[in-house]
Amino acid sequence: MTAAVRTRSSADLIRAEEPVLAHNYHPLPVVVARAEGTWVEDVEGRRYLDMLAGYSALNFGHRHPALIEAAHRQLDRLTLTSRAFHNDRLAEFAEGLAALTGQDMVLPMNTGAEAVESGIKVARKWAYDVKGVPADRATIVVAADNFHGRTTTIVSFSTDETARTGFGPFTPGFRIVPYNDLAALEAAVDETTAAVLLEPIQGEAGVVIPDEGYLAGVRELTRRAGCLFVADEIQSGLGRTGSTLAVEHESVVPDLLLLGKALGGGILPVSAVVGRRDVLGVLGPGEHGSTFGGNPLAAAVGTAVVDLLGTGEFQRRAAELGVLLRDGLTGLVGKGVVGFRARGLWAGVDVDPAIGTGREVSARLMREGVLVKDTHGSTIRLAPPLTITGEELQGALGALERVLAQRG
DSSP states (O other): OOOOOOOSOHHHHHHHHTTTSOSSOOOOSOOEEEEEBTEEEETTOOEEEESSHHHHTTTTOBTOHHHHHHHHHHHTTOOOOOTTSOOTTHHHHHHHHHHHHTOSEEEEESSHHHHHHHHHHHHHHHIIIIIOOOTTOOEEEEETTOOOOOSHHHHHTOOOHHHHTTOOSOOOOEEEEOTTOHHHHHHHOOTTEEEEEEOSSBTTTTSBOOOTTHHHHHHHHHHHHTOEEEEEOTTTTTTTTSSSSGGGGGTOOOSEEEEOGGGGTTTSOOEEEEEOHHHHTTOOTTSSOOSSTTOHHHHHHHHHHHHHHHTSHHHHHHHHHHHHHHHHHHTTBTTTEEEEEESSSOEEEEEOTTTOOHHHHHHHHHHTTEEOEEOSTTEEEEOOOTTOOHHHHHHHHHHHHHHHTOOO
């Protein structure tokens, strides 16, 4: 990276945000001005190793050359038509994404929350048109401690009171059961159930990985009950866990997949619902839409993402370096780490509360030149770009070890 252009200082910029930005986030006090690969640089020129990767939106690192080239090339041709017209990039994107995921059809959207909302609408429409659920009676079963987004409908079935409080009345039609509990799930499913909507690995909850056989059990249960299995792979998918999709670790094929984050290559929001023809085919013209969904720029970048994943390189890197990550964290258990959960290049690390909260540990790591983000309590999340090197990963683990030695 070249030297950052000096304008206002980090402190000045943070202060300038306060009166004009709504408080929907609580960022760490770092102001990023440039980035390349696994590294970012603040306005003063300080460099940090990115161990969050935009919550998996940057699976391929910052400004991956193939993705930047695809975006630049498309910017010089066509960026938006709306879906009132066809564009020459969308078919290739849909064909590639369907082939990559082993599904039939693609519904392109923009943000992850839009993909979830779209999946809910499709599941309900399928329940009425195909399953024969009486009008307005469809239910969807979800898991406690989920995170699927922050729109009004989605927070209606959140169990995080910070996400819910003050935003009612809530959308009906959801049943919440404990995650990783097949018996509770089976008891909640009945003739009105349109779908079971789950994260294969719960990200915001702290990278919670279900017991082996749980996802296969969900697939079998939904098949027997005649309802859909909708897997939210917005964070877990597209290489993060060492396979293209997290459900592949149990050889499970859901009826609908929700994708986002990494699908836009860290360049622009791109999401999609991907699924079987007999499920996504229930939508007719005018029943759902998005002005920007499937726009030419998004399709061009999304196609480049699909091409990168098609090589298998990033899935292999996540699997191989995931062993290094797991081994490093294992060595820290009892030395400030009280437990962790990891799959591929994704980990939730529970720090001894005596050392600090997750926020405090993240701030100390920032001072060591490593960027992570906390979740609940004293848990931090590690999700580096899949382009990280073994040496960089070891450096991050070394920084964590130093921080864990700083008591109080």
